[in-house]
Amino acid sequence: MRERHQEAIDYVQNLVAHNKLDHQLPILGEGLSGKVYGLEDYAIKVYKDDYSEKDDSYMLHHLQDHSAFPTLHHHEDKFMIVDRVQGNTLADSIKAGEKLSDQQFVQIEDIVTDLYDHGIIAQDLHLNNMMIDKDGKIKMIDVGRFFHTDYPELYQDILEDHLNLTQYHMGFFSSIKDKLKKKKYYGSSSHRRYRKHSSSDYRHHRHHSSSSSRRKRHYYGSSSSHHRRHHKRKSFFSS
Ligand SMILES: Nc1ncnc2c1ncn2[C@@H]1O[C@H](COP(=O)(O)OP(=O)(O)O)[C@@H](O)[C@H]1O
Ligand SMILES: [Mg+2]
CATH class of the missing domain: 1.10.510 (Transferase(Phosphotransferase); domain 1)
Incomplete structure (x- = not known):
């Protein structure tokens, strides 16, 4: 499982670095702070450049024991990877x-x-x-x-x-x-x-x-x- 997460992280890091997300992954949705892409059963939230509040991964991390919130797999400056909600x-x-x-x-x-x-x-x-x-x-x-x-x-x-x-x-x-x-x-x-x-x-x-x-x-x-x-x-x- 860990390996699979790591594969997804490497893949997304590479797409982000080469600005290729829009070509490679379907967009699940978009809000004020970022665009969310689908990668199998993951959702990748990529923050907009000018978006300064990236507290959501911190708060989400804090809420991990609560079943109403998607599992957070990885977060870094530009994006976070969570479970994709099927619905x-x-x-x-x-x-x-x-x-x-x-x-x-x-x-x-x-x-x-x-x-x-x-x-x-x-x-x-x-x-x-x-x-x-x-x-x-x-x-x-x-x-x-x-x-x-x-x-x-x-x-x-x-x-x-x-x-x-x-x-x-x-x-x-x-x-x-x-x-x-x-x-x-x-x-x-x-x-x-x-x-x-x-x-x-x-x-x-x-x-x-x-x-x-x-x-x-x-x-x-x-x-x-x-x-x-x-x-x-x-x-x-x-x-
Ligand atoms: N975990 C997820 N699974 C499936 N779709 C998602 C998930 N997270 C976000 N989305 C889609 O992306 C949209 C924008 O995500 P959101 O986190 O609300 O971004 P913002 O902070 O920019 O408002 C949501 O309205 C939804 O359509
Ligand atoms: Mg939103």
Whole structure:
């Protein structure tokens, strides 16, 4: 297995060095930070030259024990190699006219909750950053804007907004309407709080995050969202 990974690494290094990726490998997708190519059952994410944040491989490394994230095989300055998810992004599924299930949204909610419980804020949750694999499981493929904080409570409102929006984009219109109504009634200050904490505070926590996330690397070993799921869903975001 190791040999096979090494073969893939050598092959990709050579293509990157000679600027031949586009000729040799199929493109699986593209985002702001890079292009993703397919090589058998690997996905190769090659960063754009002007893209300065390459934290995603670090964060992905940190999340390796969690089954919702693809296995990371290799990372270096210009690219990383992860497991290719066999399936579609949520965005592509919707474009193809597929109806997403409530159960898929619940999976997303559980993953985000689980991360939150470990001080990781799942920012940039959008439909191009999540895939449904061949077993119907949600995989989070882009963690480039996730961050660790010792103060997750500060980000509850942002996460709630992200989840509401995700639910809305997944086609579950009624529940967001209800939630928004409820928000209005209680006079949520989410936007104000977002501004208040988003820029310098965000960077502070992010910076702060490196040492504490190293300390907590083994988070996921025993973590199971399963047995905590029921009371957790009730209490999450409501404190
Ligand atoms: N592990 C993967 N398996 C299959 N396709 C992937 C994988 N990772 C990314 N992709 C495809 O590439 C696209 C861009 O990847 P992403 O990591 O979101 O890049 P960016 O950070 O530039 O937004 C995704 O929307 C998806 O279509
Ligand atoms: Mg992306």
